[in-house]
Amino acid sequence: MANVLILGANGQIARLVEKQLLNETDHHLTLFLRNAGRLTITDPTRETVIDGDAANKQAIIKALDGIDIVYANLSGKNIEDEAKAVVGAIDRTVVQRLIWISTLGIYDEVPGNFGKWNHQQLDGGYLEPYAAAAKVVEDSDLDYTIIRPAWLSNKNIVSYETTQKGEPFKGTEVSRKSIADFVVKLINDPSLEIDHSVGVNQPNTDGDKPSWK
Numbered sequence: 001m002a003n004v005l006i007l008g009a010n011g012q013i014a015r016l017v018e019k020q021l022l023n024e025t026d027h028h029l030t031l032f033l034r035n036a037g038r039l040t041i042t043d044p045t046r047e048t049v050i051d052g053d054a055a056n057k058q059a060i061i062k063a064l065d066g067i068d069i070v071y072a073n074l075s076g077k078n079i080e081d082e083a084k085a086v087v088g089a090i091d092r093t094v095v096q097r098l099i100w101i102s103t104l105g106i107y108d109e110v111p112g113n114f115g116k117w118n119h120q121q122l123d124g125g126y127l128e129p130y131a132a133a134a135k136v137v138e139d140s141d142l143d144y145t146i147i148r149p150a151w152l153s154n155k156n157i158v159s160y161e162t163t164q165k166g167e168p169f170k171g172t173e174v175s176r177k178s179i180a181d182f183v184v185k186l187i188n189d190p191s192l193e194i195d196h197s198v199g200v201n202q203p204n205t206d207g208d209k210p211s212w213k
Contacts, residue, residue: 001026002068004187007054007086009033012154013101014073016180017187022046025188032063054082060089069187071099077125083133087140097190098137098144099183104199106131106148110169113208134197145186146197150174151210163199171201173210178202 004021006014009031021027022043029047031039036051052059054074064070070090074082083100090098104110105118105127119127137144151173160178163170182200186192205211 001028002187002190003028003030003066005030005032005063005067005070006073007032007060007070007082008073008075009049010035010038011073011075013152013176013179013183014071016176017071017073017183018047020180020184021187024184027187030063030067032060055085057085057089057092060085061092064089064093064095067093067095069097069099069190070095071183071187073101077129080129080132080136083136087136087142090142091140096143098140098142099186100134100137100144100146101179101183102134102146102148102197103127103130104148104150104169106134107165107197109163109165109167109199114172114206115169117209138197143190143194145193145195147179147182148197148199149179150199150201150205151213152176152179153210153212157202159202160200161203163201165197167199169199169201171203171205172207173205173212174200174202 004027010033032050032052036049041047050063110118134146150171153173153175155175157175158178158181
């Protein structure tokens with residue numbers, strides 16, 4: 001059993017991770033988010049909710065008491081500031097394991113026409129802060145895993161493959177359920193993918209853009 005801190009706990013992937021962990025493990029979950037009233041707790045014996053701002057280092061330090069693994073499901077234009085707060089907070093504790101959700105394209109690793117399309121969609125305010133945030137995580141001395149999902153869908157499917165930093169990104173899309181499954185796998189075996197930045201896509205989805213675009 002592990003004590004898991006989920007930052008950005010109201011995110012769609014985070015809620016899927018929460019559900020899967022409650023169904024398949026005996027881990028205790030500390031759910032950290034703004035406006036905590038948005039969350040409905042299903043198992044109060046295994047879930048603790050904290051209302052807080054992920055850019056507030058002191059709030060995160062307080063939430064880290066007794067935690068074994070941090071899973072950060074954060075987003076927004078201030079994600080670099082959040083990364084600095086998260087890394088800075090963890091550095092003040094005995095916690096070492098961080099799972100960080102990022103996005104594809106932060107290393108200009110997406111090839112071909114899809115890569116050009118991805119830049120057109122995400123340059124100018126999205127890729128730049130996500131890349132900066134990932135660098136904060138990579139420059140830390142934490143046992144991190146950065147996850148770079150393809151374009152996300154709500155398909156009811158768990159099917160994915162991975163690539164590593166330095167390899168061309170594969171595919172164009174992946175389901176949120178697949179990313180949640182990968183996160184749960186890392187939580188259940190924290191020794192996996194240490195200090196790796198992992199691209200995640202659904203196999204056989206190569207093309208110029210995701211299927212719904």
